[in-house]
Amino acid sequence: MALxxxxxxxxxxxxxxxxxxxxxxxxxxxxxGIESLSMRNLAAKLSVExxxxxxxxxxxxxxxxxxxxxxxxxxxxxxxxxxxREAMRRRAWSVRHTILRHPWAxxxxxxxxxxxxxxxxxxxxxxxxxxNAGFATEVQYRAFQMLDSxxxxxxxxxxxxxxxxxxxxxLVVRLKEFLHDGRYPNLMKVIEQASWLxxxxxxxxxxxxxxxxxxxxxxxxxxxxPR
Amino acid sequence: MALxxxxxxxxxxxxxxxxxxxxxxxxxxxxxGIESLSMRNLAAKLSVExxxxxxxxxxxxxxxxxxxxxxxxxxxxxxxxxxxREAMRRRAWSVRHTILRHPWAxxxxxxxxxxxxxxxxxxxxxxxxxxNAGFATEVQYRAFQMLDSxxxxxxxxxxxxxxxxxxxxxLVVRLKEFLHDGRYPNLMKVIEQASWLxxxxxxxxxxxxxxxxxxxxxxxxxxxxPR
DNA sequence: CGCTTAAGCTTACGGTGTAAGCCTGTAAAG
DNA sequence: CTTTACAGGCTTACACCGTAAGCTTAAGCG
Numbered sequence: 001m002a003l004x005x006x007x008x009x010x011x012x013x014x015x016x017x018x019x020x021x022x023x024x025x026x027x028x029x030x031x032x033g034i035e036s037l038s039m040r041n042l043a044a045k046l047s048v049e050x051x052x053x054x055x056x057x058x059x060x061x062x063x064x065x066x067x068x069x070x071x072x073x074x075x076x077x078x079x080x081x082x083x084x085r086e087a088m089r090r091r092a093w094s095v096r097h098t099i100l101r102h103p104w105a106x107x108x109x110x111x112x113x114x115x116x117x118x119x120x121x122x123x124x125x126x127x128x129x130x131x132n133a134g135f136a137t138e139v140q141y142r143a144f145q146m147l148d149s150x151x152x153x154x155x156x157x158x159x160x161x162x163x164x165x166x167x168x169x170x171l172v173v174r175l176k177e178f179l180h181d182g183r184y185p186n187l188m189k190v191i192e193q194a195s196w197l198x199x200x201x202x203x204x205x206x207x208x209x210x211x212x213x214x215x216x217x218x219x220x221x222x223x224x225x226p227r
Numbered sequence: 228m229a230l231x232x233x234x235x236x237x238x239x240x241x242x243x244x245x246x247x248x249x250x251x252x253x254x255x256x257x258x259x260g261i262e263s264l265s266m267r268n269l270a271a272k273l274s275v276e277x278x279x280x281x282x283x284x285x286x287x288x289x290x291x292x293x294x295x296x297x298x299x300x301x302x303x304x305x306x307x308x309x310x311x312r313e314a315m316r317r318r319a320w321s322v323r324h325t326i327l328r329h330p331w332a333x334x335x336x337x338x339x340x341x342x343x344x345x346x347x348x349x350x351x352x353x354x355x356x357x358x359n360a361g362f363a364t365e366v367q368y369r370a371f372q373m374l375d376s377x378x379x380x381x382x383x384x385x386x387x388x389x390x391x392x393x394x395x396x397x398l399v400v401r402l403k404e405f406l407h408d409g410r411y412p413n414l415m416k417v418i419e420q421a422s423w424l425x426x427x428x429x430x431x432x433x434x435x436x437x438x439x440x441x442x443x444x445x446x447x448x449x450x451x452x453p454r
Numbered sequence: 455c456g457c458t459t460a461a462g463c464t465t466a467c468g469g470t471g472t473a474a475g476c477c478t479g480t481a482a483a484g
Numbered sequence: 485c486t487t488t489a490c491a492g493g494c495t496t497a498c499a500c501c502g503t504a505a506g507c508t509t510a511a512g513c514g
Contacts, residue, residue, distance in 0.1 A: 015492080015493095016492075016493080038469080038470065038471080039470080039471065039472080040469090040470080040471095048493075048494090049493075049494055049495080050471085050472085051472075051473095051493085051494070051495080051496095052492070052493050052494070054472075054473095055491075055492055055493070056492090059471075059472075060470095060471065060472090107334055107337075107338050110334075110383045110384060110387075111334050111387075112387075120411055120414060121411065123411070123414050124410075124411035124412075124413050124414040127413035127414055127417050128413040131413055137416065137417060137420050138417075138420055138421075138422060140413075140417050141417045141418075141420070141421055141422075141436075142436055142439045142440065145381070145384075145436060145440070146377070146381075146439070146440035146443065148380070148384070149376075149377050149380035149381035149383075149384065149440065150373070150376050150377045150380055150440075151380070152380040152383065152384075153375065153376035153377055153378070153379040153380025153381070153383070154372070154373075154376035154380070156337045156376075156379065156380070156383070157337060157372075157375070157376065157379075160337075160338075179347075183351075184347055184348065184350070184351035185351075186351050186354035186355040186358055186367075187347060187350050187351040187354055189364065190354050190364060190365075190367055190368045191368075193364050193365055193368070194365075194368055195365060195368075209368075209369055209372060212369045212373070213369065213372070213373035213376065213377075216373065216444065216447040216448070217443065217444065217447070219447060220443040220444070220446060220447045221443070242461080243461075243462080265500080265501060265502080266501080266502065266503080267500085267501080267502090275462070275463090276462070276463055276464080277463095277502085277503085278462080278463070278464080278465095278503075278504095279461070279462045279463070281503075281504095282460075282461055282462070283461090286502075286503075287501095287502065287503090
């Protein structure tokens with residue numbers, strides 16, 4: 001019965017580790033939001049005292065760095081052979097989906113530069129795909145940067161938008177009565193026609209708007225290809 | 228001598244006010260960074276106790292909202308008659324410069340939706356300019372959103388990049404020795420040729436890269452104009 | 455003058471990150 | 485087998501945070 005010797009069997013007590021700490025942090029933050037991540041809370045989740053965490057993690061900032069690293073690893077890096085347009089598109093959607101799965105991560109990721117292995121390796125892969133596609137060296141860098149800017153910028157806003165259809169309709173109603181006297185008529189008209197108010201069946205709210213900008217950028221990049 | 232009556236003349240003691248609190252907060256944050264903004268710190272800056280602030284401001288979150296509002300007001304809104312390309316470009320650069328002037332603001336602005344009068348009025352103006360330019364209604368919304376995504380996304384990264392030339396060179400050196408064994412060759416090559424390493428006299432570091440993406444987007448939008 | 459009331463102050467509470475040091479079970483060394 | 489070292493947990497403590505509750509003072513007004 002006893003795996004090794006005694007283990008007192010009262011409680012399994014798996015030993016702590018950086019890995020386990022970060023996993024628990026991720027679970028905690030996904031469930032209760034980033035503002036509920038405190039060293040004491042996190043420790044409690046692991047049935048341990050706060051200061052014990054410091055044996056496996058330098059400080060809270062290191063926990064945040066670890067979280068970012070976990071999230072970055074969730075993002076798909078298309079294999080090197082992939083045609084550049086498809087590769088860029090898949091990457092963009094993967095970033096977006098990953099962040100929407102962990103909305104708290106949006107601010108975190110960009111606020112700490114922390115290159116980190118994941119980011120470097122990602123950058124190198126993307127650049128190699130662009131190079132193979134025939135882009136000039138300085139265009140590779142800029143295309144990479146530009147796509148990331150757009151994607152992160154878009155998603156950063158998106159995480160604050162209403163996800164439930166009822167909330168979306170309510171927002172329009174409230175805006176309408178706020179602007180009852182015809183202030184901001186352009187804004188009003190545009191909102192009424194916003195694509196996220198009339199979704200095709202099965203369509204998710206802000207997908208189309210995201211894709212629009214993405215394709216516009218990819219089109220623009222394609223024109224920069226020699227010939 | 229006495230302006231009104233007594234004033235005890237020992238200390239002028241201008242009365243507190245929401246306005247004064249926010250101005251002081253802005254000054255504090257610009258000087259010592261966002262992490263040094265605490266109610267006690269802020270109060271001290273005004274020669275006052277922390278709890279006194281709450282007579283003019285609901286709570287710390289309201290202070291942050293106020294800061295965002297101040298920053299948004301610093302951004303230029305081109306007048307309605309402006310040709311659309313110039314208007315969009317000026318707006319983009321104004322956003323970028325404003326945020327670079329207050330780097331702490333980048334995270335703050337996007338993290339709190341808080342439409343706020345400034346944002347609404349800005350949106351309406353931009354949309355009207357796009358409408359007058361002849362863009363279809365649903366394109367107006369998307370063009371607006373896309374530009375903002377790109378600009379905020381770009382600047383959000385930029386605030387973390389090295390500003391001093393020496394730091395920039397050092398970064399390349401450190402990266403080089405980190406990748407000594409030829410890992411990530413594409414990354415290495417691209418970095419060596421990055422535009423911010425060979426600046427024309429008077430040129431600021433990341434201007435060209437920003438403009439590149441901006442023009443690419445504007446070009447793409449222009450193609451969407453009927454005819 | 456006296457009253458009302460707003461503006462500033464004091465105190466206090468429950469939270470935070472983390473420095474310093476203790477305690478104990480396990481594993482290596484003799 | 486015994487002794488020792490130490491890793492991995494715990495306890496205590498400190499300085500700071502946002503802010504609730506209530507007190508004090510000063511200004512404005514009849």
